[in-house]
Amino acid sequence: MPSPFHLAIPVDDVQRARIFYRDTLELAEGRSTDEWVDFDFFGHQLVIHYKPKEESATIHHNEVDGKHVPVPHFGVVLDWEHFQVFADKLRAKNIQFVIEPYIRFKGQVGEQATMFFYDPCGNALEFKSFKDMSQLFAK
Known part of the structure; x- marks a missing residue:
């Protein structure tokens, strides 16, 4: 595995976000305070940090493959079987997908499964x- 990345994201409700990442996504929790929580995000360090909600926050999307992809976004690349199992778990937990799990570029270079959704803090x-997986950066 490459070196783990560290990503800190804003959440306006630490407890609600903690429950989502710990219970819905089933991530192991690390260190925490009342204002932030570390998670093992598939071998990477994800930290949710309290930040008050901004009244003027706008959602932006870019058109990709005929779908409206939210920007910004983050996540990880899972192995093929793990992706399918994870998607099934999320469906069973009634995740509201922005883009339902589907296959892009079927039978082509870069064939991939993808899905998008929001955490409770947006x-x-x-x-x-x-x-x-060798086609991760293929053109």
């Missing part, structure tokens, strides 16, 4: 998987 997440 952070967009994308999880994806490549049929052939």
Whole structure:
């Protein structure tokens, strides 16, 4: 595995976000205070940090593959089987997808599964998987 990344994201409700990342996404919790919580995000360090909600926050989307992809977003690339199992778990937990799990570029270079959804504080997440992981950066 490459070096783990560290990502800190804003949440306007630490407890609600903590429950989502710990219980819905089933991430192991690390250190925490009342204002932030560390999570093991598939081997990476994700930290939710309290930040008051901004009244003028706007949601932006870019058109990708005929779908409205939220910007910004973050996530990880899972192996093919893990992606399918994870998607099924999320469906069973009634996640409201922005983009339902589906396959892009089927039978082509870069064939991948992808899905998008928001956490309870409005952070967009994308999880994806490549049929052939060696094509992660293929053109």
